[in-house]
Amino acid sequence: MPGRKFPLVTNQIYHVFNRGIAHQPTLLDKRDYIRAVDSMVYYQNTKPLLKYAKFLKLSTQDREKFWEQSKNSENKLTQIICYCFMPNHFHFLVKQLTDGGISKFLSNFTNSYTRYFNTKNKREGPLFTGKFKSVRIETDEQLLHTSRYIHLNPYTSYVVKKVEDLETYPYSSFPEYLEENSFAGLCSKDIVVSNFSKRNTYKDFVFDNSDYQRRLDEIRHLILE
Numbered sequence: 001m002p003g004r005k006f007p008l009v010t011n012q013i014y015h016v017f018n019r020g021i022a023h024q025p026t027l028l029d030k031r032d033y034i035r036a037v038d039s040m041v042y043y044q045n046t047k048p049l050l051k052y053a054k055f056l057k058l059s060t061q062d063r064e065k066f067w068e069q070s071k072n073s074e075n076k077l078t079q080i081i082c083y084c085f086m087p088n089h090f091h092f093l094v095k096q097l098t099d100g101g102i103s104k105f106l107s108n109f110t111n112s113y114t115r116y117f118n119t120k121n122k123r124e125g126p127l128f129t130g131k132f133k134s135v136r137i138e139t140d141e142q143l144l145h146t147s148r149y150i151h152l153n154p155y156t157s158y159v160v161k162k163v164e165d166l167e168t169y170p171y172s173s174f175p176e177y178l179e180e181n182s183f184a185g186l187c188s189k190d191i192v193v194s195n196f197s198k199r200n201t202y203k204d205f206v207f208d209n210s211d212y213q214r215r216l217d218e219i220r221h222l223i224l225e
Helices: 030-042 052-056 060-071 101-121 140-156 163-168 199-207 210-224
Strands: 013-019 078-086 089-096 133-136
Touching: 013 101, 013 140, 030 052, 030 060, 030 078, 030 101, 078 101, 078 140, 089 101, 089 140, 140 163, 140 199, 140 210, 163 199
Parallel strands: none
Antiparallel strands: 013 089, 013 133, 078 089
């Protein structure tokens, strides 16, 4: 992966995203999405607790234990705040915990997933564009609006028809954000939800902007065509 003109700063939060080359699909079925989520969790760590091949053989219960251990590990490259996987791209909101952590995390994630995808589909070559895009989060307001933008992505792009379907969209952290137990799940979501009095307040914050965000996306596509 080519070097970055401006290195990402440790202890800062970034919105990072990448898409398939020529906008081609990168996730084709449920198996692909599950593999992507597993890879995202696994490659957060500088020294994973076990080899990836062994991790994939764990039962669902043991895998959840591994996720929790990984979440609390001191050997982490990044801290995942929220995420969303789409048919031809992904979004992560992450905090960099070590120098070069985000770049290493994304390199490991995309390389591993590409090997899996190429083997499964009998193809060769890169799957994602060479350099991921990143935007540093500078204010609390930007943090909240970015998390909302990420969680609305399936609705904005018509992957789900109704905004209420986001509550059960399984390849995004939004359902996790609606859980009462703030310590459950894959994400360090308290960074976002601590700004709201109740979980439903965050849900309202996301839903209230849904149609506006969809219209903006439609206008953007019309301008580009």
